[in-house]
Amino acid sequence: MSDRTRVTVSVTGVVQGVGFRPFVYRTATGNDLAGRVKNTGDGRVEIVLEGEARGIESFLSTLRTDPPPLARIENVTVEDGEPTALDTFEIVASTDSSGGSGTIPPDTAMCDACLADLRDSSSRFHGYWATACVDCGPRYTVIRELPYDRPTTSMAAFPMCDDCRADYGEPSDRRYHAQTIACPECGPTLSLLDGDGNARAGGDDAIAKAGDRLADGELVAIKGIGGTHLACDATDPAVVETLRERTGRPEKPFALMAPDLEAVESVAQISDTERDALEDTRRPILLLDGRRENRPDWFDTVSPGLKTVGVMLPYSGLHHRLFEHIEGPLVMTSANMPGVPMATDRASILADLDGVIDAALVHDREIVMRCDDSVARFSGGQRRFVRRSRGWVPESLPLPSPAETAEDVLALGAEFDATVALTQDGAVVPSQYVGDVDNPETVEYLRETVEHLRDLLGTDPDVVACDAHPDFLTTREAREYAEREGMAGPVQVQHHHAHAASLLAERERERAVVIAADGTGYGPDGSIWGGEVLDATLADFERVGGLSTFSLPGGTAAIEQPARLLASLLDGGDRIDELLLARGAVDSQRAAATVRQQVSQGINTPETTSAGRLLDAVSALLGVCPERSYEGEPAMKLEAAAVDGAVLDYDIPFGTRDGARVVDARQLVRDLDALADDHAISDVAATAQWALAGGLADVAVAVAEDRGVDAVGFTGGVAYNDAITRTIRDRVVAAGLDFLGHDRVPPGDGGIAYGQVAVAATRVGE
Ligand SMILES: [Zn+2]
Ligand SMILES: [Zn+2]
Incomplete structure (x- = not known):
């Protein structure tokens, strides 16, 4: 021995x-x-x-x-x-089971071994939709607190049967100590309810009947792992139209669930990278380019006016079972009415979706914490998160060395597409998607999310951070956390600095010149920023250029009706009146004159440098999308219109503001208006995107070279635009500088909380 x-x-x-x-x-x-x-x-x-x-x-x-x-x-x-x-x-049993902190995995898709059991007629798990093992299934959405043990999960309501107990205790078994182990004898059960809440079927029969109803063109709510979907047959334009009417979403693109890769490829073209991401156990929704040839005729009812479509593969046993009864693909969209969080229990599904659904397939396991599907898009092989949620949360992200501090930080995000974020042991854990925090229901959900993360991570925050906007509900919440719980702060972080900091932190850089382009962010001068070039570190930033200032005629009305922006961006009363009328922004010559008067007298016309609004204006100018029915619609449709366009020969107009170089927004729109006289809309749309991107990149590259900064980054919601991202990246790389783009953090406002943590931690550590 x-x-x-x-x-x-x-x-x-x-x-x-x-x-x-x-x-x-x-x-x-x-x-x-x-x-x-x-x-x-x-x-x-x-x-x-x-x-x-x-x-x-x-x-x-x-x-x-x-x-x-x-x-x-x-x-x-x-x-x-x-x-x-x-x-x-x-x-050996764990010695210390008295609460404590740790790191738990995200929810993941049913593994191949469990799927094989589900399909094996000799297995005791045959057909059982909720089977799971140590390698798969729900975690984040069923755990109440650590340590992770059955009694601290929503599986506590389902005592194990003898067979499950035996598997649970057998070290060689895949289900050894699987806290979510369950079988048809002892686990959660299904029921199919009609729209009035009457039980119509249970067990296998509930799945079969739900499948039949979907095939018959009905709208069915399906309670899943961490949330509820509204589902219908995507290949049936009539039911998709009904879904639009009943939920008040006339144009919004709906995500699809396709039974397998072959079905995905009948709708969209996919690269090897995208195929791997679709099949990964995290199972995100991927925004894919729609097929160019043999595109199904129902494509446009699912993704109106767009060239992309969101698709995911089945991830729970219930999804796999449903596709035994319907060919699909299915529309699978979050089961919520616009603005409020999705319903997660039987009562709220029936109440919130009263008049919307024809039936509901529900189960009796509690969803402890909601977690919406994640959404991502690949651009030139690079991943961009639209929403980082199920499958990733609660994984941590790095907090680079300038932000190292003993203080724990809680950040509450901005207003739209919010997430919260919390530090733990020198890393940052961003939450799942919370939503638009502009109503009491979502504020409540934000609070629940903060509590859930605190319980799981065992973090007691010392400092709270939020946006610089004085009136956001998240800012108000941050003040209340500070007062009620004695946290320091709130540390208010300027919106575009938070975007830039999220990029610096993710890429572990100390400084870069960052293009932060999006729809809206509160500027230190009280105006609405959104097309900014910043010389940024984690601690601070300097505005060194961007887009020239223009006004928003009627304030928020200019966001709903982008054609109004043309009154601020174009010259010539007749031309403006003509466009306002043609694009439906006003219904009379007189009303058009009133909008112009607003602009000339500066009445209710807040100033902005928003790149998102500039794209909206071009979208309205070209008649691509004069009215907006969902966030981002005009810019998304402009991108779709530009896909087949060629960039025209054109000199980007520049100006100066406070000594800094800016892209001249008004000159640009006037030039595009002239080009539209004798060029195709697709070419003018492509030129608009190219000019905005090229102009901002030129400004950023010149500043970086002048100041000896070796990297230029691109962040903000405009970074979802594929063509704009490519143009900026190409110009930065051609100048011999490092291009910084996002990979693990959303460029949009879902990444703000992470950036706020990085800034606040750096400042308190100084
Ligand atoms: Zn498994
Ligand atoms: Zn059992």
Whole structure:
């Protein structure tokens, strides 16, 4: 026994609730090692190994190269010790089960092994929609608090049957210590309700009847893992139209769920990268380019006026079972009325969606925390999150060294597409998508999300951060957190600085010249910013250029009716009147004159530098989208109109503001109006995007070269525009500078909370 050695291995990261101990057990016994493994109260896994050095080496190699699928190993330490002649390997109960902090994995799609069980007629899990194992299923949305154990999850309501208890206790089983283990005998059950809430079917029959109803053109609410979808047959334009009418979404693109890759390819063209992302266990909705040829004739009812379509593959057992009864694809959109969070229990599904749904397929497991589907788009092989939510939350993101501080920070985001974010052990955990925080229901959801994250992470924030806008409900909430809980702050972070900081933090850079382009952000001068070039660090920023200032005739009316913007951007009363009338912004010559008067007298015409509004104005000018029915619609439709266009020969107009170089928005729109006289709309649209992107890139590159900064970044909601992103990236790279784009954080307002944390942590640490 003289060649025996002993080591103690400590593993940190996402290592609890992911089948780590059974993995260690199998790997250790497979290498003839004795010892033990246990979860510790602070979220680590501790392993003692005794045996031949070769076996220990092999164990450590497997640990690094082939850990359980849901594990995310951050750090492994190995300490030598004296062998004590252990002769068995044991899984030891965790010593400290008194609350504590840790890191849990996100919800993930049903794994292949569980799907095989679901389809195997000899398995006791055959047909069971809610089967799960240590490698798959819900986590974030069913856990109330740590440590992760069945009694602290919403599975506590379902005592295990004898068979499940046996599997749960068998170290060689995939369901060993799987807290969500369940079978038809003991687990959650389904019911199909009609629109009035009467139960019409249960169990397998509920799935079959729901499938039949979908195939018959009905609207069915489907309660899933972390939320509820409104579903209907995407190939049936009549029911999609009914969905639009009943939910008040005349033009909004709906996401699809396709049964398999073949079905995805019948709608969209996909690259290898996109195929991998679709099949990944995180199962996001991907925005894909629609097929150019043989596009299904129903495409435009799902994605009106757009060339892209959002598609995902089935991720829960219930989805797989439903597709046994309907061919699909299905429209699967979050089950909420505009503005408020989606319904998650039987009562609110029936109440919120009264008059909308024909039926509801529900189950009796509580959703502890909602988590909307994630949405991403690939551009030139680069991922851009539109929404980072299910499948990623609560994974942490880095907090770079300038932001290192002992203080824990809570950030509440901006107003639209909000997330919150919280620090934990020097990293940042952004929350799931919360939504538009402009109503009491969503404020309540924001509070619940903060509490859920605090419970899971064991973080007690010292500082609270928010947007600089004085009137946002998130700003008001931040003041209340500061007062009620004695947190320092609120640290108010300027909107575009938060965008820039999120990019710097994600890319672990200290400084860059950043183009921050979006719809709306409160500027320090009280005007509405949105087309900014900033020389930014985590601590501070300087506005060094951007887009010239123009006005919003009628304030928010100019956002709803982008044609109004033309009164501010164009010259010539007759031309403006003609466009306002033609684009439906006004209904008489007189009303058009009133809008022009507003502009000339400066009545209710807030000033802006918004790139989003400029794109809206061009969209209205070209008649692509004169009226907006959902956020981002005019710019998205402009992008679609420009896809097949060629950039015209054109000199980008520049001006100066406070000594800084800016793209001249008014001259640009006047030039585009002239070009539209004898060029195709698609060409003018492509030229508009190219000029905005090229102009902002030129300003940024010149500042970077002048100041010796080696990187130029691009962030903000406009960064979802593929053509604009490519133009900026190409110009930056051609100038020999590093281009910084987002990969793990949304460029839009979903990334603001992360940026706010980075700025606030840097400032309190100084
Ligand atoms: Zn599984
Ligand atoms: Zn059971």
